Every structure is written in structure tokens, then in C-alpha cells.
Amino acid sequence: MRVAFGEEFDVPDGYLNTASIGIPSVAAGEAVAGAIAGWRAGAGRAGAFDEPVARARAGFADLVGVGVDRVAIGSAVSALVGLVAAAVPDHARVLVAGGEFTSVTWPFAAQAGRGVEVTEVDLGQVGQRAGDFDLVAVSTVQSADGRLVDLDALRAARASGTRVVLDATQSLGWLDADLSWADAVVAAGYKWLLSPRGVAWMAIRPELAAVPAAAGWYASADRWADVYGLPMTLAPDARALDTSPAWYCHVGAAAALPWLAGLDRAAVHAHCVGLADTFRAGSGMEPAGSAIVSVRREGAGERLAAAGVVSAARAGGARLAFHLYNTEDDVARALDALTAR
Template sequence: MHTAFGREFDVPDGYLNTASIGVPPTCAADAVAAAVESWRRGTARAPDFDPAVTAGRAAFADLVGVPAERVAIGASVSALIGLVAAALPAGARVLVAEGEFTSVSFPFAAQTARGVSVVECPLEMIGTRAPEFDLVAVSVVQSADGRTVDLDALRAARTAGTRVVLDATQSLGWLPADLGWADAVACVGYKWLLCPRGVAWLALGPDLAAPDGGDPQRDGYGRALDGFRVLPHHACWYAGGDVWGSIYGLPLRLADSARRFDASPAWFSHVGAGAVLPWLAGLDRGAVREHCVGLADAVRGGLGLPAAGSAIVAVDRPGAPDRLAAAGVAGSLRAGAVRLSFHLYNTAGDVDRVLDALA
């Protein structure tokens, strides 16, 4: 059992696989177990899960830097980004990073049959090339190797009129950054946010979150993609203005906020999110980054690599997968390298374990 940032984690030494599956604090796992027990005994009631959904939504909004009214819930990044991709008009030009996680790029590539074009470029050139395109879709931190995108360059491109869609899955939870300026920020919860799989969120810019599509000039946005409007393609009862008054019959009566894009919640996943996200949002985010990045950079330094300012380390050395596995290090193979990720519950002992295995 490890204690980190005021919470207990039942995580083994050498667990460096948060970029694949985060380990929850015991209090969050206990909350999910209690909800499952209530279900098993037939005492669960559907409205009982609403407070957890609300708490998770509000904490996610805090982490991103937007009002909760601009956040929708879903189950996966690809489905939420797909709402944005489906809204693009024919002829829209989209830029993505080479080797981007496909939950970001595939939703846009799937629109090419109706005239949307998608171009790849090296991550390091995304900011420079962004003004050439109508929309840029990119992960804040790359899944395969932990490289970070130039957010300042993207924000400048956004001011000039290029729409920006961000996937914060590999950054939110350890990298403090104001992302509220982006048109859309999607994130799944089961990695760095330490939630059960089955919950994700989408924060939308003010013009996209408005029921009528908003006014880009009024909202301080450029004129790229005039008429660009996200539609609630998976509209459901939970997206209603009055959730429990929207379960039968027409007319359509969706929420005026981004809740109208909600998918029906996976209850137990939201119980976990409601237990852990408010705690994460309340931590000293600078201290969290210093802890996670400090451990990762210690590994880089021990391997003769330069500091990178990322909590993810890609180890590409002969025999590394077998040697690390034999030493009890849990990581993932990604793009031909062993991906190691350092989170709240990791310690200097994990750094020593990696360096000893690769010495």
C-alpha cells in the first residue's frame, strides 16, 4: 500500500503503466464496490448516480479551465471527437500529427468521403502549419512517447482563426495547463484521471456549446468555419433540459448547456469519477507536475537522455522489454519502445528499479 498526496493506493512497486490504465485511490475503488453491492442487492436507484455525474463534470471543468456548463459526458474520446468531426462542412481542411493516436485522427479521416481533407505533419511543425488549415486536432501529450505539443503556438493559431481540438487524455492529471481557449477538449478518465473505464468528457468553446451555435465574433473567435455547429447526434433522455422529465415522447427538449451532447452515463464509472476527480482538481497542480516529471526525468538522466518535461518515458534499447519485465516493471510496448509513465503513486524506488534493470 502506498500513500501519495493524502490518499492510499493499493498499487505494486514498479507499476509504470498509468498511460494505459491508471490505478485508483482505495477510496474511489471502495465507492465503486459499494455501488456494485447496492446493485447486487437491488437497492440501487437511477437518480442516486446523478450527484457523481455532476461532481465529475464540475471537477473536469475545473481541470480544463472552463465552466461546467460547457462540458458534456460520454464514454470514449473517439465518440466525443466524432461529434466535432461530423460537424465539419465539406471542403474543410484538417491537420493532425504524424503517428497521432487514432481516436483523434480517425473521426476526421472518416469524413473524407464527403470532402473533408486530413493532412499529417510532424508534431514539431503543428504550430507552424496550423494557420494553413481550418482545424487542427492533436493530443496535448503524445501517447506513444510523451512528447508535448506547442500549446502557445496553437493558441496563437486559434486567435488567427484556426479551430483547435485537443485530446488531453495523456496530460490531464499531471500537466497543469489552461486549455479553456480551445474549441474542444476531449479526455477519457481511465488513465491519468484514475477513473474506471467508461467515462469521458468533452469541453466545448462558447460558440460550439451554445444551443444556436453562438456568434464567433461576439465570443471572441475568428471567422474560420463560419456556420460550424456541433449537433447532438446521440441525443438521449440524459441530454434533456429536465433529465427525468425527458424520458418519453416528443418534442425534442434538450438542455441549453453542453449537457445536450451527453451520452447516457455508465453509472459505476461515474461513481469512481465522482469520488476521485474532485480530489485531483483540488491538488497543488504544480507539485503534482514536479513529482511526476521529476521521476520521469530522473530515469532519463540515468539513461543518459536529456530532460523532457514529460511524465512519460519511451525506452528504446535492445532487450529492454524483457529486462524490465524480469525486474517487475509494468509498462507497455508502444511504437517499438517500452513506454513508462510516472504518476502520483510512483516513487524514487521505481526509478531505481528501472535503472538497475537497464544498467
């Protein structure tokens, strides 16, 4: 058992794979287990899940720094980004990073039949080139290797008229950065937000068009009254983009997100990046200001696994992720695995 920032975690020693699957706190895990126990006993009631959905939504709003009225719920990043992609004008020019996670890029590429043109450039050029495009869609932190996009350059491009859509899945929960200025910020919950897989959120500005293509009863202005028939009566805010929630996922998220939102953001950032940069220094790499490290060394993944370190193989490297429940002992274990003869 580990204690991190006031919460208990059952995370095993050497677990450095949060960028793939985050480990819930004991409290979040017990909340989900309790809800499932109620389901097994026939005590589950649909209306009872409105409250955890609302708490998780509010937690996401606080993490991004926007009003709760700007947050929509969904099940995955690609589904939420797809609502934005479906609304871009015909022949829109969209800029993405080369090698970007496909949940960010494919929803726009799928609009090619309308003449939407998607251009890939190196991540380091995204900020410089952003002003030449109608919309930029990019991860704040790259999934493959932890590189950070130039947020200041994107914010400047937005001030000049370029729309900016950010996938914060690999940063929200550890990166101390203001994202509230973006047109849309989307994130899945099952990584750094320490929630069950099956829930995602999008903070979206009203002026950024999105098509409620998956609208159903949960997107209604009065969700419990408008479950049958027409006309369509969508909610007046971002809830119009909601899809019906995965109930038990939101129960876990309702425990995790408000807690994360209430932490000292700078302290969490310093802890996670500090561990990652300590590992980088021990591996002969320069500091990078990211909680994700890619080790591109032959046999690295096998060496780490043999030492009980859980990592992920991504883009030709062994990817390590350092979150708030990790410690210097995890760093030492990984370094020992890679330097042992």
C-alpha cells in the same frame, strides 16, 4: 500501501503503466465497490447516480479551467471527438500530428465523403502549420512517446481563426498547463484521471459546432421528464451532447476528479516530471518535461518485466509513465533492470 498527496493507493512496486491504466485511490475503489454492492442487493436507483455524474463533471471542468456548463459526458474520446467531426463544414481542412492516436484522427478521416481533408505533419510542425488549416486536432501529450505539442503556437493560431481540438487524455492530471482557451478539450478517465474505464468528458466552447448525433434522454433539458416521444428538447448547454452515463464508472470518477482538481497542480507536475526526468538522466537521455518516457532499446520491455516493472509496448519502444503515486524506488527499479548485465 502507498500514500500520495493525501490519498492511499494499493499500487504495486514497479507499476509504471498509468499511460495505459491508472490505479484508483483506495477511496475511489471503495466507492465503486460500495455502489456495486448496492446493485447486487437491489438498492441501486437510477436517479441516485445524477449526483456522482455532476461531481465528476464539475471536477473535469475545474481541471480544464472552464464552467461546468461547457462539459459534456461520454464513454470514449473517439465518440466525443466524432460529434465535432460530424459538424465541420464540407471540404474543411484538418491538421493532425503524424502517428497521432486514432481516436483523435479517425473521426475526422471518417468525414472524407464530405470532402473533409485530413493532413498529417510531424508533431514539431503542428504549431507552425496550424494557421493554414480550419481546425487542428492533436493530443497535448503523445500517447506513444510522451512528446508535448507546442500549446503556445496553437493558442496563437486559434487567435487567428483556427479551431483547436485537444485530446488531454495523456496529460490531464499531471501536466500544469492552461487548456481553457481551446475550442474543445477531451479526455478519457481511466488513465491519469484514475477513474474506471467507460467515462470521458469534453469541454467545448458554444461557438464550436457539434452534432448531438447520439442524443438520448440524458441530453434532455429535463432528463427525467423527457424519456419518451417527440419533440426533442435538448439541454441549453453542453449537456445536449451527453450520452447516458455508465453509472459505476462515474461513481469512481466522482471520487477521483474533484480530488485531482484540488491538488497543487505545480507540485503534481514537478513530482511526475521530476521522476521521469530522473529516469531519463539515468538512461542517458535529455530531460523532456514529460511524465511519459519511451525507451527504444532492444529487449527493454522484457528486461523491465523480468524485474517486476510494468510498462507498455508502444510504437517500437517500452513506454514508462510516472504518476503521483510513483516514487524514486520505482525509478531505481526500472534503471536497474535496464543496466543490469
